[in-house]
Amino acid sequence: MKILVCISHVPDTTSKINFSDNNTKFDTNGVQFVINPNDEFGLTRAMWFKEKQGAHVTVVNVGGAETEPTMRKALAIGADAAIRVNTAATDGFSVAKQLANVINNGGFDLVIAGRESIDYNGGMVPGMIAGLISANFVSNCISLEVDGTSAKAVREIDGGKETVSTSLPLVIGGQKGLVEESDLRIPNMRGIMMARKKPLNVVEPIDTNAETTSVSFEKPIPKGAVTLVSPDNLDELVSLLHNEAKVI
Amino acid sequence: MSVLVYTESEQGTFKKTALEVASYAKAVAKQLNTTVTAVAINTEDTSALGNYGVDKVLSISNSQLDTFNAKTYADVLKQAAENESAKVVIVSSSADSKYLAPLLAVGLNAGYASNVVETPSNTSPFTVKRTAFTNKAFEITQINTNVKIIGVSNNSFGLVENNANASAEDFSPSISESGVTVQSVDKAADKVTIADAEIVVSAGRGLKGPENWGMIEELADVLGAATACSKPVSDLGWRPHSEHVGQTGKPVAANLYIAIGISGAIQHLAGINASKVKVVINTDAEAPFFKAADYGVVGDAFEVVPQLIEKLKAFKAQQ
Numbered sequence: 001m002k003i004l005v006c007i008s009h010v011p012d013t014t015s016k017i018n019f020s021d022n023n024t025k026f027d028t029n030g031v032q033f034v035i036n037p038n039d040e041f042g043l044t045r046a047m048w049f050k051e052k053q054g055a056h057v058t059v060v061n062v063g064g065a066e067t068e069p070t071m072r073k074a075l076a077i078g079a080d081a082a083i084r085v086n087t088a089a090t091d092g093f094s095v096a097k098q099l100a101n102v103i104n105n106g107g108f109d110l111v112i113a114g115r116e117s118i119d120y121n122g123g124m125v126p127g128m129i130a131g132l133i134s135a136n137f138v139s140n141c142i143s144l145e146v147d148g149t150s151a152k153a154v155r156e157i158d159g160g161k162e163t164v165s166t167s168l169p170l171v172i173g174g175q176k177g178l179v180e181e182s183d184l185r186i187p188n189m190r191g192i193m194m195a196r197k198k199p200l201n202v203v204e205p206i207d208t209n210a211e212t213t214s215v216s217f218e219k220p221i222p223k224g225a226v227t228l229v230s231p232d233n234l235d236e237l238v239s240l241l242h243n244e245a246k247v248i
Numbered sequence: 249m250s251v252l253v254y255t256e257s258e259q260g261t262f263k264k265t266a267l268e269v270a271s272y273a274k275a276v277a278k279q280l281n282t283t284v285t286a287v288a289i290n291t292e293d294t295s296a297l298g299n300y301g302v303d304k305v306l307s308i309s310n311s312q313l314d315t316f317n318a319k320t321y322a323d324v325l326k327q328a329a330e331n332e333s334a335k336v337v338i339v340s341s342s343a344d345s346k347y348l349a350p351l352l353a354v355g356l357n358a359g360y361a362s363n364v365v366e367t368p369s370n371t372s373p374f375t376v377k378r379t380a381f382t383n384k385a386f387e388i389t390q391i392n393t394n395v396k397i398i399g400v401s402n403n404s405f406g407l408v409e410n411n412a413n414a415s416a417e418d419f420s421p422s423i424s425e426s427g428v429t430v431q432s433v434d435k436a437a438d439k440v441t442i443a444d445a446e447i448v449v450s451a452g453r454g455l456k457g458p459e460n461w462g463m464i465e466e467l468a469d470v471l472g473a474a475t476a477c478s479k480p481v482s483d484l485g486w487r488p489h490s491e492h493v494g495q496t497g498k499p500v501a502a503n504l505y506i507a508i509g510i511s512g513a514i515q516h517l518a519g520i521n522a523s524k525v526k527v528v529i530n531t532d533a534e535a536p537f538f539k540a541a542d543y544g545v546v547g548d549a550f551e552v553v554p555q556l557i558e559k560l561k562a563f564k565a566q567q
Contacts, residue, residue, distance in 0.1 A: 012553040013495050013515045017384040037496045069250025093359060096350075096384045118382050118495055123362050127318075136427040137318065142489070152431075156490060158343045158443040160435030166428040176496055181483055211359035215375065215388040220521065226538050228527075231547030237527070240543060242563065245525045247447070247504040248471065 001055040001146065001168075002104065005043045006099055006113035006125065007074055008036035008089075009067035013118065019217045026119070026217070028046075035070055038114025042174035043104045044183055045144060046112055047078045053146070056080055059108065062098045068200065074194035076187030082198065087205035090152070092120070096128030097164040101206050103133055115140055115173040120214075126173035135169040142177025250285045250304070251277040252334035254325055256342060257291040264407075264444060265340040267300050270410040272400050274301025275367045280336070284412070287328045287419075289313050289321070298414030300407065306331070306419035314434075316344050319426040322351035327421040329356055329395065337397045341501075349399055359391040362399035365522075372512055382495045383521035401522065402443060403501045442493065445474035448502040448523070450493060452478035454509020454530060454549055458486035463553045464508065470560045476500065478510045481487045494519035509549045512537025529553065 011017070011031045018027040049055035059074040061067050062085040071082045083106075085098045103111060111130075116123035130137030136151075138144075142161065143154035149168045154161050156177065187195070192200065229237045241248045253273035255266035273284045283303040288294045290313055294305040301411070306328050313320065325348070329337050337352065339345040341363060344509060355359040363379045373390045376398060380387035390396075449468040455461065461475075469473045475491060482492035493500045495515035505523035509530060510516060517540045520526070528541040529552050538544045545552055 011381075013518075019379045019385070091359075093353065096354075120380050120387070121363060121382060122360075123346055124350040124353065127347070127508070128354050131351045131354030137351065138428060139318070140343055155347075156343065156393075157435065158437060159441030160433065160490070162433045163431045164428050165431055168567070176492075177489055208391070211353075211391070212361060213390040213391050213392060215390050216385040217380070218377075218388070220384075222275055223540060223542070226541045226544045228544050228546065231545050231552050231555075234545070234552070234556050237543060237545065237556070238559050238563050241504065241525070241527070245504070245542065247525050248560075248563070 001049065001054060002106070002108045003046045003049060003055050003057045003110045003112060004103060004108040005039065005046050005057060005059045005074070005079065006111065007039050007043070007059050007071065008114065008117040008119070009033050009061060009063055009070040010036045010117050011118045013037065017219070023216045023218065033070055035074060036114050036117045038116060038118070038175050040184060041176050041178045042072055042112035042114060042172070043077060043079065044185060045174065045178040047185070048179070049146065050078065056106070057236045058083060060085070060099060062087060062095045062104055064088060065096060071194050071200055073187060075200070076191040077185050078191065080198065082200040084200065084202050085205050086202050090214070091210050091212045092122040092124040093128060096125045096132060097208045098205055099125070099129050101130035102203070104127065110146065110168060111135070111171040112174055113171065114174040118120040123173070126171050128171045128173040133169070135171050137171045137201045138164060138166065139173040141172040141174050144172060144178060250283045250332050250334055251280065251336045251338060252329050252332055253284060253286050253302070253338040254345065255286045255288050255297060256344065257288065257339060260291055262291065263341055263342070265402055267296070267407050268329050268402070268405055269338050269340045269400050270297055270300040270302050271410070272367065272405045274408070274410050276336055276338065277301070278512065279368060279371050285332050285334070286414070287325060289324070294416050295414055296526070298412050299409055301410030302414045303412045305414050305416045307416045308419050308421065310420070310423060312423045315430050316348040317426045317428065317430065318344070319428065320424055322348040322355060323424040324421045325352050326355040328419065335395055337395065339397065339399050341399055341402045343386055346399065346403070349397055353397050356395045356397070357393065358395040358397045359393040360397040361389045361391055363401045364398050365401045365404040379522060382518040383477070383499065384518050397498055401501055403503060404522070440472060440474040442474045442476055442491070442498050442500060445502055446494070447471045447473035447504040447506070448476050448500050449473045449506045449508070450476035450478065450510060451481070451508040452510030461487070463557065467506070467553055467557050467560070470557055470564065480515055489556065494508045507537055507541070508553060510537060511535045512540055
């Protein structure tokens with residue numbers, strides 16, 4: 001089985017979010033970048049398929065050279081090869097088209113992407129890839145087993161979960177549950193050394209149109225100070241929620 | 249040319265989010281000087297949509313659509329959009345709508361903006377405001393394609409009444425094959441889900457153990473709220489993963505979010521930031537959550553919550 005894991009290079013979850021160039025660009029000053037958490041759960045599941053079922057795992061990213069340390073980390077975790085599509089990831093649809101092109105050229109059976117990236121939160125790339133390459137698709141995937149060309153997956157739905165049967169070629173939008181937090185791997189020295197020798201192929205992008213354009217960013221209006229209510233006067237809290245906030 | 253909206257139902261009744269997206273669609277239709285057409289699948293009585301500005305309903309009745317299937321449903325919506333020559337298609341932020349929207353976008357070759365929180369600020373170029381960076385910021389996005397898809401963030405627009413006809417028309421799209429088959433659905437029937445809830449009651453490690461969740465569930469019951477939890481609580485296995493809210497868990501966009509014994513790590517606050525009013529109950533007055541909250545009680549949850557339940561019961565009894 002040939003697996004492609006799509007990796008977004010995103011600000012660490014603890015990052016302070018600021019913008020530059022008149023609020024049109026994300027300010028990367030002092031920001032640490034990591035593998036998108038939803039993608040890392042998928043990558044770790046892919047390692048399981050590699051070790052137990054002999055899968056070959058390639059990781060891919062659409063982005064500039066600045067994303068390469070993140071890709072090397074994915075190789076150090078255990079991916080066999082990496083591909084970087086050499087263009088800025090400007091909008092979800094274009095990224096999906098670039099990735100669909102990589103998949104069509106590489107003949108992958110299973111594509112594991114994260115449910116959404118934690119920066120733009122578009123949540124559209126996995127589904128669009130599936131649509132573009134006419135593969136089966138399971139979103140919000142919290143469990144995945146593959147046996148030959150058959151697959152069984154569990155999808156998180158509002159208020160529960162749904163078990164589905166499907167077949168390869170398959171695209172999933174993964175999230176926590178594919179593996180647990182405690183299963184995530186920190187690259188060891190041997191992995192880091194080996195990652196240096198693994199291939200990281202840079203491919204040039206295909207032409208795409210920008211279906212959507214990011215115009216600018218805004219930060220939420222800073223909150224006013226909290227109104228403290230004494231634990232001995234909870235009637236006041238009920239009254240504030242009813243009369244002032246009007247939420248009960 | 250009308251604005252098309254997908255109005256989801258469950259067991260024949262429209263979900264609250266369906267009425268919200270209908271309200272939103274009406275506002276967009278006003279901007280574009282056009283009408284609203286809703287797509288309703290296996291919903292016998294579609295008249296409720298008229299109260300929220302829907303002019304026409306494409307009513308689909310087909311047993312092959314009894315179980316949600318993203319590919320099949322996306323294909324049905326594509327046919328509806330083409331039938332109406334819709335230039336704007338509106339969906340909700342439910343798990344199902346978010347599942348089908350990217351497939352529909354490919355089908356219609358449409359630009360798709362998800363998590364949109366306001367009506368378009370401009371219709372030419374078509375410009376919307378959406379949340380990004382897990383609610384730490386907003387992104388102003390322009391959709392450049394001829395057909396546009398908008399995913400409306402839950403509870404961002406609310407229900408707005410507008411009288412219209414909601415004249416129902418039978419619609420019989422062709423049903424496509426899907427390579428994904430649902431085997432079983434595991435869902436608590438009588439529980440409010442985090443996605444649909446107007447009020448969410450959430451608790452953290454301050455509760456000391458899973459055996460102490462009885463009062464959290466009781467508080468949620470009194471308020472008709474969904475229950476949620478912080479990441480450490482789900483990692484410890486005290487509560488199911490499906491209740492974990494935050495950056496890597498579920499986002500919450502409730503009208504009221506009550507956090508009990510949750511300190512307020514930045515990842516947690518990001519996940520719940522889209523909620524309108526936040527209340528924190530914590531023994532530690534220095535907990536970061538107090539900086540993000542509207543109302544706070546510095547006190548022991550084991551004393552405050554049972555009292556709050558009694559006060560709320562008394563309040564509800566008077567209503």
